[in-house]
Amino acid sequence: MFESRRKGETWDERCALVLSRERASGLYRLHADEEKYGYVVRPVNPGQWFVSFHTYSGELAKNVQLRDPDPDEAPAVAAPGEAGRDNQGEAVWWASSVCDGKPRIHTMTIAVGYDKLTALAYEKVFRAYVTDAAERHNCADIEFPAYETFTASYAERAAS
Numbered sequence: 001m002f003e004s005r006r007k008g009e010t011w012d013e014r015c016a017l018v019l020s021r022e023r024a025s026g027l028y029r030l031h032a033d034e035e036k037y038g039y040v041v042r043p044v045n046p047g048q049w050f051v052s053f054h055t056y057s058g059e060l061a062k063n064v065q066l067r068d069p070d071p072d073e074a075p076a077v078a079a080p081g082e083a084g085r086d087n088q089g090e091a092v093w094w095a096s097s098v099c100d101g102k103p104r105i106h107t108m109t110i111a112v113g114y115d116k117l118t119a120l121a122y123e124k125v126f127r128a129y130v131t132d133a134a135e136r137h138n139c140a141d142i143e144f145p146a147y148e149t150f151t152a153s154y155a156e157r158a159a160s
Contacts, residue, residue, distance in 0.1 A: 041113030
């Protein structure tokens with residue numbers, strides 16, 4: 001976990017888990033042919049499969065835009081007081097909390113390909129990350145994304 005303080009009040013926290021080329025290739029070989037996952041992007045570069053977590057605090061949390069691979073689409077906004085998943089079904093989720101009256105947005109991004117194999121398992125990891133970050137800063141009013149947003153069927157519906 002990296003934590004830094006900017007402007008005296010704003011906290012920025014990040015954490016990333018990166019699979020080695022060997023581990024990613026092994027997971028790909030084990031699961032890529034399973035029909036339930038559909039087409040899975042094969043990892044060919046070191047670090048291509050990862051999951052990252054980020055917490056935005058204070059003013060930064062009021063305008064967090066989630067990535068969108070289509071430049072013609074407006075990015076989804078992770079709104080304070082709410083939680084969810086990118087509106088196009090991309091593997092980006094957000095949760096929110098309030099610390100000392102200031103909003104916090106917590107995000108999780110899973111790499112393309114790796115997301116199809118692991119999103120459901122990472123629901124618990126994301127909850128643990130958000131809970132830990134909130135407890136360390138005495139936050140309240142935690143909002144988590146719905147469990148169903150971590151399922152493959154949700155991603156397929158959102159993308160269509």
